[in-house]
Amino acid sequence: MYPQNFFYTKDHEWVQVKGDQALVGITEFAQKQLGDVVYVELPAVGTQLDMHQTIGSIESVKAVSEVFSPISGEVADVNSELNNSPELVNQDPHGKGWILRLKVKNKADVNSLMKATEYEKFLEGLEH
């Protein structure tokens, strides 16, 4: 269920690197925890982000969660579809529910993140 070519953070963000760009979103686990997403706060294009820096937040009816950048980079594009259809984060968190696209600053950042099987093990550990 968790795409093999993504990398994952402990805060349940995923990153998919494609050359010198990377797509960022939140995981299936995260969207389930949040419940129905009603609003996504997106950063401005051009914003410089360090690893773990706050990107913005995602609101559901009863909760709000900050989203942290998995790697360092510059915001190249945001998913403006989410303004009208925040539910995309619930329906397709690893695909159409992507949040932003970064211009990668340091390719080595992903080395400190989890791969899919590691993340799945990490989730199992949380259940207890």
Added chain:
Amino acid sequence: MSYISLSNQDKKEMLDRIGVSSPEELFCCFPEDIRLKRGLHLPAAMPEPELLRHFEALAAKNVYAKCLSFLGAGSYVHFIPTVVDYLSSRGEFVTPYTPYQPEVSQGTLQVIFEYQTLICQLTGMDIANASLYDGASAAAEAVLMAHRLNGKSKVLVARALHPQYRETIGTYTKNLAVTVEEAGFGENGEIDLKALAEKLDKDVSAVMIQSPNFFGVVENLKKIGELVHSRQALLIVAVAEAASLGILEAPGRLGADIVCGEAQSFGLAPSFGGPYLGFMGCMKDFIRQLPGRIAGQTKDVDGNRGFVLTLSTREQHIRREKATSNICTNQALCALRATIFLETLGQLGLKEMAMQNIQKANYAADRLARVKGIKKKFAGKFFNEFVLEFPKDLQKVNEDLKQKEVVGGLALGAFYPELKNCGLFCVTEVHQKEEIDRLASLVEEALR
């Protein structure tokens, strides 16, 4: 007399089920050294007939109740239709909790939704919240909201903004990264636009103007708005006398970005200052920064329309330290009274009330200005309050009036040293011509 509903048998059965012999034992976890070892030193319990006599005696000590008064200054006397008290005292409105469980709170929620709509209609704003504590704290919240919106650190407030609103803003901003500066008023009682323009630099987040201002003078919001917007700042309009909205153009149509103020004039008696009814509204782009509860429309599983508290992620119970405000309990019952009041007066009644206020206040100002030695302090047009300058200390005149059970204008010297010997008089639709004439002749006498 207590409000316990347990019989002796009930207590016995309950203690048995729990497995203790007295309620005392349930406090076992209290360390001995902090237990109160004596009875509370408070007056003995009063049965209802005694209690009522006691409070009637207390209320009777307020001889103000017998006086003819011309006080305004942020608290206004208007006719309150009988239905307001009658309907708002229903147990189903007085005793419910906050409508967090919407399915059993549709009465409260629909009232809030109607209230929000009415505030928007009156102020010309896109959205309004369900109420704040009062006009002063609403003004403080508006300042903080403007700062959150554009991040700029300075706010300019008119010196003609109600002194207590300015004080409250000062208290709220003291510990935050917002500085507040004052913009003075001119000879005619309106804001000094030239002085304002000089202070409007790039660090100014917002300008707050009260209209009608503390002196009763109506400000030129359109002109002020154009200036403020040309400097990339927000215009916040504070309205302390909400009745003025019955006849004066909506601030939203004159350039206001945020409107805040006091709605006590809509169905609340002066009540020695509280509970009152703060209101706030804004344009739709600012919705996520609007503090306070908001009711929204939705559907239930059967497709029926219903109302819920919404956009709760702005609020303290979810956002905690990142909330737009810490407000939790607000003034819902006061908002209910205002809603009943506005719907009862309706379009025509609200306009008529406002019209009578202006006419009677102008009659009073003209009549009093004819008294030898008194002059109107400001040339600006006013709604239902005006400032008169006296030839000597107003306090002495007020003392004489008090002997005749009349309370005159508020002496302004304590609030504005530059307005020594000036008094702020308020005349509304409740004042009869004879009463205004009586005030004038008593003032005449006092000045002789």
Added chain:
Amino acid sequence: MIREPLIFEVSDKGKRAFAFPKLDVPAKNDIFQGLPVREDIPDFPQVSEVEVVRHFTRLSQANYCVDIGFYPLGSCTMKYNPKVNERAASLAGFVSSHPFAPPDLVQGNLEVLKRIADYLCEIAGMDAFTLQPSAGAQGELTGMMLIRACLEERGDARKIVLIPDSAHGTNPSSAHLCGYRVQEVKSNQAGTVDLEDLARNMTGDVAALMLTNPNTLGVFEWDIKKIAEIVHAKGGFLYMDGANMNALTGICRPGDAGVDVIHINLHKTFSTPHGGGGPGAGPVGVKKVLEPYLPIPIIEKRGEQYALNFVRPKTIGRVRSFYGNFLVAVRALAYMLTLGPEGIKEIAEIAVLNSNYIRKSLQKDYHLKYDSPTLHECVFSDKIQKENGILNIDIAKRLIDYGVHPPTMSFPLIVHGALMIEPTETESKRDLDIFIDAMKKIAQEAKQNPEILKSAPHQSYVRRLDETAAARNPVLKWEREKKL
């Protein structure tokens, strides 16, 4: 059942519900010259008095309320609202008082404010009280400002406020509004403040610990004196959130246990009505050290006269206009005088009895995360019911079908799927048993018929409402539908 329309849907031109006396002064015709006069307010209501009365009467019938039944809302203290208090607060002598009236003409009002402050001092063990804050949250902010002013005067400005992880959301938001950074202190296995974690966090940069006692689990912070010592040793203040004072009245006074500043909720402990969301009042009590900083004005008794004192050089200023929610204070004073000292003590005794009765009756059906003795409230969770896919919200919505308002669910955050239950002292055994019975039946339904919970409520004015749609596409006022 008549579904009540919005007033705007009933409104039409030409209807009137109120008439004014004719204008009795000569009208000036040019009076509006130079004024920005509005045209008619589009769509502002025009209805008859009959329509107003029926509208609000029918709306009222869509509300649950204390006068109808039980509200087991934890930390809200939904006790009965005595009607004689309403009568006292509606006396013309109080209601007609203008807040700028000369003090010698409103001695009754000043006496009310002074006496209630004195009685609160006696009940809470403090040295002075201000009635200015209009609600608990505003009281918290005021308390934080008092602490900050005192520390700044000492030249010891600090940056952090400590808050237990079980705290109500207003605590961190109030601290933040005062310019403080918030740091969490963990609860231990017993559900109380972990003293080691507190000691670790308590540095010379911490201005205060905000403590709720009993805490939101209903557990008394029995180490409160040690907690106070740890905080005071590093020069900080102990603030107490008095929301749960209902468990302490006449039994224990926070001021005797080391608390420096406290807020009380008159609309909780002192029976003033909730009104669907206010007005309440959040008076703040302080020890002498913080007294000079109280908001102005102070009410004083000088001989036989009461006076307003504005000359307070160290005051933090005002947190609102005038003196606070005065008529709410009148109600609370009436309540204190009705109960007397024995009645006030009985509040805590019976509140704790009622709550423990519920706890004992339900502890086999619902999971209780903490074993510790609880006072006036207890917190169950949906852990057992979760095994059948049922969450606390489903239990809550099903309770509505049984004629009871749901308990508190949004906190404390340390209990997942919380059901916080506080009966208060005014509930009868009969009403408690109805609640217990309903909860037991629902626990059964969770096992045998979970669908009926998931689709609840079935018997209410509206059924389960779509809160997601409300937040995704906010419709926050009525507007006339535009014809395309």
